[in-house]
Amino acid sequence: xxxxxxxxxxxxxxxxxxxxxxxxxxxxxxxxxxxxxxxxxxxxxxxxxxxxxxxxxxxxxxxxxxxxxxxxxxxxxxxxxxxxxxxxxxxxxxxxxxxxxxxxxxxxxxxxxxxxxxxxxxxxxxxxxxxxxxxxxxxxxxxxxxxxxxxxxxxxxxxxxxxxxxxxxxxxxxxxxxxxxxxxxxxxxxxxxxxxxxxxxxxxxxxxxxxxxxxxxxxxxxxxxxxxxxxxxxxxxxxxxxxxxxxxxxxxxxxxxxxxxxxxxxxxxxxxxxxxxxxxxxxxxxxxxxxxxxxxxxxxxxxxxxxxxxxxxxxxxxxxxxxxxxxxxxxxxxxxxxxxxxxxxxxxxxxxxxxxxxxxxxxxxxxxxxxxxxxxxxxxxxxxxxxxxxxxxxxxxxxxxxxxxxxxxxxxxxxxxxxxxxxxxxxxxxxxxxxxxxxxxxxxxxxxxxxxxxxxxxxxx
Numbered sequence: 001x002x003x004x005x006x007x008x009x010x011x012x013x014x015x016x017x018x019x020x021x022x023x024x025x026x027x028x029x030x031x032x033x034x035x036x037x038x039x040x041x042x043x044x045x046x047x048x049x050x051x052x053x054x055x056x057x058x059x060x061x062x063x064x065x066x067x068x069x070x071x072x073x074x075x076x077x078x079x080x081x082x083x084x085x086x087x088x089x090x091x092x093x094x095x096x097x098x099x100x101x102x103x104x105x106x107x108x109x110x111x112x113x114x115x116x117x118x119x120x121x122x123x124x125x126x127x128x129x130x131x132x133x134x135x136x137x138x139x140x141x142x143x144x145x146x147x148x149x150x151x152x153x154x155x156x157x158x159x160x161x162x163x164x165x166x167x168x169x170x171x172x173x174x175x176x177x178x179x180x181x182x183x184x185x186x187x188x189x190x191x192x193x194x195x196x197x198x199x200x201x202x203x204x205x206x207x208x209x210x211x212x213x214x215x216x217x218x219x220x221x222x223x224x225x226x227x228x229x230x231x232x233x234x235x236x237x238x239x240x241x242x243x244x245x246x247x248x249x250x251x252x253x254x255x256x257x258x259x260x261x262x263x264x265x266x267x268x269x270x271x272x273x274x275x276x277x278x279x280x281x282x283x284x285x286x287x288x289x290x291x292x293x294x295x296x297x298x299x300x301x302x303x304x305x306x307x308x309x310x311x312x313x314x315x316x317x318x319x320x321x322x323x324x325x326x327x328x329x330x331x332x333x334x335x336x337x338x339x340x341x342x343x344x345x346x347x348x349x350x351x352x353x354x355x356x357x358x359x360x361x362x363x364x365x366x367x368x369x370x371x372x373x374x375x376x377x378x379x380x381x382x383x384x385x386x387x388x389x390x391x392x393x394x395x396x397x398x399x400x401x402x403x404x405x406x407x408x409x410x411x412x413x414x415x416x417x418x419x420x421x422x423x424x425x426x427x428x429x430x431x432x433x434x435x436x437x438x439x440x441x442x443x444x445x446x447x448x449x450x451x452x453x454x455x456x457x458x459x460x461x
Contacts, residue, residue: 015116015136016067016109017057020093020102021050023074024373036204044371045210046122049201051290051370053122054084058291060129066136067114071105082377085255085277085287099167102157110162118158123200124149125213131195132156138193144185146178147195153177155198163188218295218367221315223250225294225366228272229284230254233302234261236406240302241270247311250294255284263302281358282375282382289369298363303406305333306361313401314363324394325364325387327356328403336407338415351398354391358383361403368393379439381429 022029030042037045054070061068069089072080077090093101102119109117118135120127124147131147135158138145144163147156152175157166165188170180185192199209226249230237237254244252254267257279268274277287285299296314300306307313307328317326330346332339350356362383372389375382390396410418425438 013115014067014113015064016069016114016118017061017132018105018109018117018119019050019054019057019068019070019122020105020119021053021070021072021122022046023072023079024050025074028074030202032203033201033207036207045201047373048214048367048370049125050122051084052125053120053127055290055293056127056129057120057132060132063129064133064136071101071119073101079377081278082283083286083374084290085275085283085285098172099170103164103167106159106162107164116158116160118145118156120147120156121200123202124155124198125201125210126198127155131198135193135195138195142191142193144190144192145195146181146192148178148197149200150197151175151200151202152179153200154181155200156195157181163190214367218365220295221318221365222296222311223294224296224298224311224314224363225250225288225292226252226298226300227285227288227292228252228254228267228300228302229257229277229281229288230259230263230267230302231257231279232259232261233263234259234266236303237263237266238270240300240305241267241272243305244300245271246308247306249298249311251292253288253291255288257281257284280377280379282378285382286374289366289374292366295366296363297366297369298361299358300361301359301405303408304359304361305404307401307403310361310401310403313399317397317399318363318365320395320397322395323397324368325362325390326397326399327360327362328399328401330360331402331404332407332410333404334407334411336411336415338410338419339407342410342415342419347398354396354398355384355387356396356398359403359405360398362387364390378435380425380435380442381438384426384429 024043024046026039026043029046033042033045057068060066069091070080071091071093073093080090094104105119106117116136116139135145135147135156139158139160143160145156145158146154149155154177165184166181170177182192199206201207201210226244228240241252252272253275254272255275255277256264257277264274275287275291277284289297296318298314314326317323327350330343330350332343350360356362376385378385387396421442425442428438429435
């Protein structure tokens with residue numbers, strides 16, 4: 001998410017965009033869609049709509065220098081940051097009906113010095129950054145702007161000053177919302193700009209609109225966003241990005257967890273989109289996924305090189321019936337005693353047990369990733385936990401083409417010690433040992449990979 005502190009436009013005005021939404025808990029979101037999709041299916045759709053809206057809002061805010069905030073109901077701010085990544089501002093909407101909560105968000109924003117405030121919902125997948133930009137442009141000549149929704153409500157409301165009457169005596173949740181609101185604006189002697197009318201996804205009959213849009217976006221499996229979490233990887237990132245570029249990706253997103261070396265500068269010089277995040281591989285990968293626009297996501301470690309022709313391999317793998325995700329066969333770059341054992345046991349586990357790890361380059365459709373809610377907030381084993389959820393949706397395939405990963409951990413720790421630690425961590429996780437405790441076991445060597453405290457296990461059986 002785009003941070004809010006100190007962000008100003010060229011004119012010096014503080015302009016703020018707020019996403020108003022609810023945490024995607026099954027049975028508590030999109031309840032009118034539950035008869036058609038089930039509680040889990042409705043929550044999965046809501047996840048996709050939220051991520052889509054935040055991605056669109058973030059694109060506008062980055063381009064224009066606006067502030068972006070998420071005002072939510074349900075969950076904690078930490079859960080939102082873990083899910084969507086970044087260090088943006090997340091606030092609880094508080095108590096009251098929709099009007100009271102909207103009024104509170106506007107009042108707080110103006111009190112904090114914002115000169116223009118726009119609030120959007122997450123139910124309209126047709127919302128674009130261009131349309132959002134028109135909302136801010138419309139407020140240059142009007143004190144109020146609305147984005148009409150097809151159900152008679154509005155998906156967007158913006159103001160240049162507080163108009164408290166706008167949130168009183170409105171029949172929220174009915175088809176009269178926009179009409180009542182326009183009447184209030186007229187009674188207080190103001191003018192309101194109107195944007196394009198958009199379809200919203202609230203009822204079973206709205207699903208056809210969503211399915212057409214989603215299918216069109218997901219038809220090109222060659223449109224791959226590569227996401228690389230980093231922390232102090234200046235020695236590796238240039239070579240990794242060079243290998244990625246040979247496959248002509250749609251975009252490359254490097255999410256840095258606070259490097260103290262030249263990782264960010266080198267990644268930017270190589271043409272990557274560079275984002276910042278609090279350290280933690282799961283959070284960093286979620287942050288990259290929330291920003292990604294490709295139909296396929298490929299999560300890659302900073303010290304793993306993709307094979308030639310990797311994009312074709314990814315798209316062809318995901319076209320196979322029943323396949324929901326994939327990873328590359330693992331090969332290790334440097335020689336050390338026991339390397340062949342690591343490679344063969346890893347291949348067995350990955351191919352026959354369908355349990356690849358993150359250093360193999362894990363890929364899947366963006367839609368599936370969003371529906372699952374991304375990586376869990378774990379200090380270690382986030383890839384293991386996520387693949388477990390993915391396997392319940394279909395096949396996880398290991399390709400015959402190999403990704404080449406660094407063997408520095410095995411070389412520095414030794415094959416026996418490194419493998420033993422890996423076995424202890426995986427076994428402990430299966431037995432229910434707290435991930436925080438397992439992370440301390442894994443990192444007792446002070447992590448010779450050099451990636452900092454959050455980076456995780458190399459595979460190894």
